[in-house]
Amino acid sequence: MRALALWPIYATAVAIGDKKIEYRTWKTPYRGDILICATAKNQGKDLPRSMAICIVELYDIKPNKRERGLYDWHLRNVRLIEPFETKCKLNLYNLECEPKIVDIHGAEAIAEYWESLGVIDLSDYKDN
Numbered sequence: 001m002r003a004l005a006l007w008p009i010y011a012t013a014v015a016i017g018d019k020k021i022e023y024r025t026w027k028t029p030y031r032g033d034i035l036i037c038a039t040a041k042n043q044g045k046d047l048p049r050s051m052a053i054c055i056v057e058l059y060d061i062k063p064n065k066r067e068r069g070l071y072d073w074h075l076r077n078v079r080l081i082e083p084f085e086t087k088c089k090l091n092l093y094n095l096e097c098e099p100k101i102v103d104i105h106g107a108e109a110i111a112e113y114w115e116s117l118g119v120i121d122l123s124d125y126k127d128n
Contacts, residue, residue: 001033001035001094001095001096001097002030002032002034002035002092002093002095003034003036003037003052003086003088003089003092003093003094004022004035004036004037004092005037005038005039005088005089005090006022006036006037006038006039007038007039007041007043008038008039008041008043008044008047008049009043009047010022011037011038011039011048011053011054012038012047012048012053014036014054014056014075015036015053015078015080015110016106016107016110017078017105018107019075020075021072021074022072022073022075023070023071024071025069026071026091027061027071028061028092030058030092031058031060032057032058033055033056033057033058034056034058034075034092035052035054035081035095035097035099036052036054036055036056037051037052037053037088037095038051038088039088040088045124046120046121046122046124047120048083048114048119048120050086050087050088051086052081052083052084052086052095052097052099053080053081053083053114054078054079054080054081055078055079055081055099056075056076056077056078056079057075057077058073059074059075059076060073060074061073061074062074079101080101080102080103080104080105080110080113081099081100081101081102082099082100082102082117083114083117084097084099
């Protein structure tokens, strides 16, 4: 499966359905499903790191209207998966895997699911 690594905050935004355009300095002729992976960058314990977290459909790429040399990758059809550890790579890359899609929707439900698996830690947000 084709995979794309994003910083954890952006990968999470894609997974919960808030980010529908990814900006890149390059384009690809590929259209279809892409596995979204959160990189190892530490952006907080409430975000996944070094994990594949969802599948999206890359359905279009257009030049960015505001910034020359930037491309808008249009994403849709987000499907949350059972997260698994992975080593991220640059660009669009192939990852041998068989992701298991899970029927969980909404930011809060996804956060609770990830926390139950130990993918993220939400203890700072809970009342003691």
